[in-house]
Amino acid sequence: MKTIGVLTSGGDAPGMNAAVRAVVRTAISLGMTVKGIRRGYAGLIEDDIIDMDARSVCDVINRGGTLLYTARCPKFRTEEGVLEAVENCKKHGIEGLVVIGGDGSFRGALELSRHGIPCIGVPGTIDNDISATDHTIGYDTALNTIMDCVDKIRDTANSHNRIFFVEVMGRDAGFLAQNAAIATGAEAAIIPEEKSDVDQLATFIGRGVRKSKNSSIVLVSESKKDGTGGAQYYADRLVQEYPEYEARVTILGHLQRGGIPTAQDRILASRMGVAAIEALKDGQRNVMIGVK
């Protein structure tokens, strides 16, 4: 394999740059040529493809976001889009592709591989919602960001004797909410994997109030696509049924996706980037790199 491509796709995640860096430098050390595809599958369709050398990934290991940019590309879900992408791969001599992204990006990679472009997946998403790996790139940084924010919210919650509902990302997975709850000593976590009950929540909170706790924090996974759930929904329901409580809502939003990657994410991303190139070199096709 002489020429490989690398792209980042879907939601950006801190540590993606470290993964790109490891892919580029490992491939170059093995004598390969590396093409960087910008804006994920959108760039592959629109031929937004650049040559990368060892210097093009200088000073990026410590930066959040992705230097290759990313996109959600509806056109790639069509046969026409995939065929255009395949044409561009052929035009640039790309014989193998490293796709850094989440489960949607891997579905796209599967389509490419069905059309003759071998792909290796590297799991990059703050959601940690990819099976067959314990962790995904970006999850640890996002979790630490949430922890810092909740620690700050605890200060004001304590001062006013209020219940705070803090909404975090995760798409359909509750890893961020659940583990942030453990790390911050929250009263409860409301996650999509478990049915939630407002009375049970009130019991937890009531228990804390009786013990003279000054504040309560509840971590809530973001609302579903149909708009149900989310922090505001549970705060409203609690106050409706228990008007004696004063509740506030904080939605952390996209700040969870930014920031300097933690050491753990940088190391994970570096290991995975190296492993992706070694897998291509060893003739592996259409697999994902994971850590167990």
Ligand code: ADP
């Ligand atoms: P993530 O990779 O973080 O899960 P998305 O679900 O948005 O993010 O997927 C990223 C991109 O992968 C999509 O915008 C689309 O271009 C491509 N993709 C997702 N699902 C498919 C699919 N079933 N077939 C082809 N491409 C897909």
Ligand code: F6P
């Ligand atoms: O997959 C990462 C993620 O941040 C999810 O947690 C969230 O549901 C989604 O992306 C938000 O997507 P966007 O940035 O397109 O609004």
